[in-house]
Amino acid sequence: MINIKTPEEIAAMREGGKILAEILHELALVTKVGMQTQELNLKAETLMAKFDVAPSFKGYRGFPAVICTSINEEVVHAIPGKRVLKDGDIISIDGGVIHKGFHTDAAVTIMLGNVKPEIRTFVKTVQQSQEKAFAAIKPGARVGDIGFAVQQWIESHGYSVVRDFIGHGVGQQLHEEPEVPNCGKKGKGPVLLPGMVIAIEPIINMGSRFVDILADGWTVVTRDGSMACQVEHTIAITPSGYEVLTKYNNNINNIYPQ
Secondary structure: OOOOOOHHHHHHHHHHHHHHHHHHHHHHHHOOOOOEEEHHHHHHHHHHHHHOOEEEOOOOOHHHOOOEEEOOEEEEEOOOOOOOOOOEEEEEEEEEEEEEOEEEEEEEEOOOOOOOHHHHHHHHHHHHHHHHHOOOOOOEHHHHHHHHHHHHHHHHHHOEEOOOEEEOOOOOOOOOOEEEEOOOOOOOOEEOOOOEEEEOOOOEOOOOOOEEHHHHHHHHOOOOOOOEEEEEEEEEEOOOOEEEEOOOOEOOEEEOOO
């Protein structure tokens, strides 16, 4: 059964989403060339303690950190560690928090220094695919409409949708129904109903769509070594459309620098 949230539950998730947006924004502002990704994880832990929220990720199926820090060819779920950020890198920081018993989930992508123009275009195209997904959302639409919108935009620009990792419902559990793939057919899949809360997260490769998981059991990389990018927001379906619960102020871009 699709989990429909009450207005009170969505209000709690709205509070949690604002906190998560603030945390990811602050992480984006301090991310710089020369840092190790474990420094970002420590900063994230400090911010979560400051805002009195619990991490969604740490301990989830054994994941050892509070955020994922995926750089360049790393697609998703990279564990923070000693890898040093370099000029020209892109990094996706994915995080989740628990507030009043409810999870919210979001990801931002940061471009560091002299990123090649073709990679900048790729990152911006991924963000635009999320905007296309939002435009497909309304009560009575279907999950397949979201996937279709993302897939059409991405593939029309020569990039690839990762099939192995997808968006999802979110609430009292980090992952709930429905599954929200980034590919699909119009008019197919579960119906979007007011009160549903879902995480929309385009996960896109610059080259082939195929991926591998490294020996740590978590870090996903592009099989061909091409760049990858992830952006994500938690949204609530409303009677008239949708509400982004994890936006920072009025910004839903989730790309840094703007």
